[in-house]
Amino acid sequence: MPSSINSALASWLAAGGSSIGEISITPHGSGWQLRHHADSSTDPASLKPLDSPEALREMAKWDAAGNYRPLHSAPNLPSGWIASLPDLASLRLALDFLYPAALANWLRWLDGTASACSLRDTFNRQSGMYRVTGLIRDSEAESLVTSSCHDGNCLRKVIWNLDGTTPWAGFPPDKTSAPSSAPELGQPIPILCLDLCPILLAAARETVKKRMKSESDAAKAAEAQASPA
Amino acid sequence: MISPKPSSALILVGHGSTLNPDSSQPTHDHADTIRRTGLFSEVHCAFWKEEPSMREVLRMVDSPEVYIVPNFISEGYFTQNVIPREFGLSGRTTDLGHTVAHYTDPVGIHPSMTRLLLKRAAEVAEGIPLTDCSLIIVGHGTGLNDNSTKAIKDQVEIIRAMNCGFAEVIDAYMEEPPLIADWATLTSAPNVIVVPFFIADGLHSFQDIPVLLGMESEPTAAASQIEVFRRNPYHLHGRQIYYSSAIGTEPLLAEVMLDQIAAFDTDHKPAA
Numbered sequence: 001m002p003s004s005i006n007s008a009l010a011s012w013l014a015a016g017g018s019s020i021g022e023i024s025i026t027p028h029g030s031g032w033q034l035r036h037h038a039d040s041s042t043d044p045a046s047l048k049p050l051d052s053p054e055a056l057r058e059m060a061k062w063d064a065a066g067n068y069r070p071l072h073s074a075p076n077l078p079s080g081w082i083a084s085l086p087d088l089a090s091l092r093l094a095l096d097f098l099y100p101a102a103l104a105n106w107l108r109w110l111d112g113t114a115s116a117c118s119l120r121d122t123f124n125r126q127s128g129m130y131r132v133t134g135l136i137r138d139s140e141a142e143s144l145v146t147s148s149c150h151d152g153n154c155l156r157k158v159i160w161n162l163d164g165t166t167p168w169a170g171f172p173p174d175k176t177s178a179p180s181s182a183p184e185l186g187q188p189i190p191i192l193c194l195d196l197c198p199i200l201l202a203a204a205r206e207t208v209k210k211r212m213k214s215e216s217d218a219a220k221a222a223e224a225q226a227s228p229a
Numbered sequence: 230m231i232s233p234k235p236s237s238a239l240i241l242v243g244h245g246s247t248l249n250p251d252s253s254q255p256t257h258d259h260a261d262t263i264r265r266t267g268l269f270s271e272v273h274c275a276f277w278k279e280e281p282s283m284r285e286v287l288r289m290v291d292s293p294e295v296y297i298v299p300n301f302i303s304e305g306y307f308t309q310n311v312i313p314r315e316f317g318l319s320g321r322t323t324d325l326g327h328t329v330a331h332y333t334d335p336v337g338i339h340p341s342m343t344r345l346l347l348k349r350a351a352e353v354a355e356g357i358p359l360t361d362c363s364l365i366i367v368g369h370g371t372g373l374n375d376n377s378t379k380a381i382k383d384q385v386e387i388i389r390a391m392n393c394g395f396a397e398v399i400d401a402y403m404e405e406p407p408l409i410a411d412w413a414t415l416t417s418a419p420n421v422i423v424v425p426f427f428i429a430d431g432l433h434s435f436q437d438i439p440v441l442l443g444m445e446s447e448p449t450a451a452a453s454q455i456e457v458f459r460r461n462p463y464h465l466h467g468r469q470i471y472y473s474s475a476i477g478t479e480p481l482l483a484e485v486m487l488d489q490i491a492a493f494d495t496d497h498k499p500a501a
Contacts, residue, residue: 004291005289005291006291054261057257061250062250068248068249068250070246070247070248070278070279071247071280072280073280096273096281096289100280100281100285101280101281101282101285101286101288101289103289104285104288104289105285105288107288108288113288113326113327114288117284125314127310127311127314128306128310128311194284194285195282195284195285197280197282198245198247198277198278198279198282199247202247
């Protein structure tokens with residue numbers, strides 16, 4: 001039976017755990033205070049106060065320029081706010097909103113009940129408009145993944161690989177490995193990617209469709225050239 | 230109202246969007262409402278196009294039992310193919326190892342939706358006698374799946390049978406006849422109430438349908454990104470259109486989700 005996520009979170013906090021993604025967590029009375037790493041030395045009085053997980057969820061929906069953030073692990077969480085949460089339950093909810101499933105992915109990975117699903121397995125189970133992603137070539141996949149999932153776009157660690165055995169050549173080792181430190185050590189919570197995201201799935205579809213169109217256009221051109229005038 | 234389920238988690242599954250910030254909001258809102266009731270040990274959301282994914286959300290569940298409720302308007306490709314596949318479901322109830330999952334019908338096909346439709350219609354055209362109103366329930370429609378229109382056709386039949394006073398009650402669609410673009414010839418009353426049978430104020434209900442109705446000449450920004458909300462009525466073809474936001478944004482939808490869980494327990498769950 002996997003350990004309770006809330007009790008693991010409590011152990012992590014008791015060990016001084018204080019960081020996930022771009023967020024710092026500090027004890028505050030009987031509850032917790034959250035702020036952006038960039039605001040760690042800012043006077044709290046100058047930060048916008050937030051008082052609920054739901055308010056944090058709404059804040060995290062937009063980047064500093066007001067653009068929609070469909071990817072919560074993109075390194076563009078706005079700064080300039082400070083959130084006070086009264087208890088562990090509200091902190092858990094807030095973390096689930098700010099970095100969806102990050103806590104659960106990490107803990108289930110550590111206790112061995114979660115595994116990563118390779119790019120091939122994910123693409124090959126698709127149906128409908130995404131079935132075509134199964135036709136992506138290895139070289140296209142390598143190029144797409146390394147240009148899409150690097151730390152400048154996404155803070156997640158890419159634990160899945162191409163086909164269960166082939167690692168990504170274009171990432172440093174740190175980007176594709178999960179730290180093994182237990183919650184009781186209080187190290188920063190890694191944001192693990194165990195299943196590739198819908199943004200990459202859509203991008204893979206575009207990659208394959210674009211190549212197929214290019215091949216089709218080339219075939220038509222060759223046919224036209226070969227035909228007698 | 231269902232009785233508390235202290236050993237059960239609840240997952241609301243929505244489509245979500247990587248482009249439209251309004252797509253997942255109603256699902257989150259309904260989850261917030263149900264979470265505050267304390268009926269379930271945990272309440273989570275999962276999305277096809279947003280985080281957490283259906284695969285990820287199962288890892289968030291600590292409870293030995295979980296109800297999975299599709300926040301979808303009808304049976305179709307997502308409820309019958311994508312959601313069961315992504316969750317690894319093999320039927321109504323599936324033992325997933327660390328938890329037992331119960332898969333309910335989509336929220337939009339529950340009979341309680343009638344109550345929400347009538348409430349929305351009454352609110353949007355408050356003070357207008359129903360006998361002077363045509364009610365149009367509008368959906369997407371697609372030639373690919375008959376189920377996509379069934380939920381709407383069923384509601385139209387139910388509301389007609391209730392004889393609640395509307396001059397007429399009809400269904401219309403974006404992409405198949407009867408087309409919503411033909412609203413002026415499909416209806417006869419001086420006032421036309423249009424309720425989009427969609428889960429969220431997304432691209433269809435807030436951008437495409439207003440253009441098809443003639444209220445807008447081109448698609449506007451997403452609902453959350455325009456400063457002035459639509460003002461009813463719109464005067465077109467010598468008639469008044471009262472356009473409602475999507476039915477899925479109605480706060481009472483959270484109750485329909487609970488009704489859907491109660492229906493699951495009655496119809497599919499073996500007695501303990």
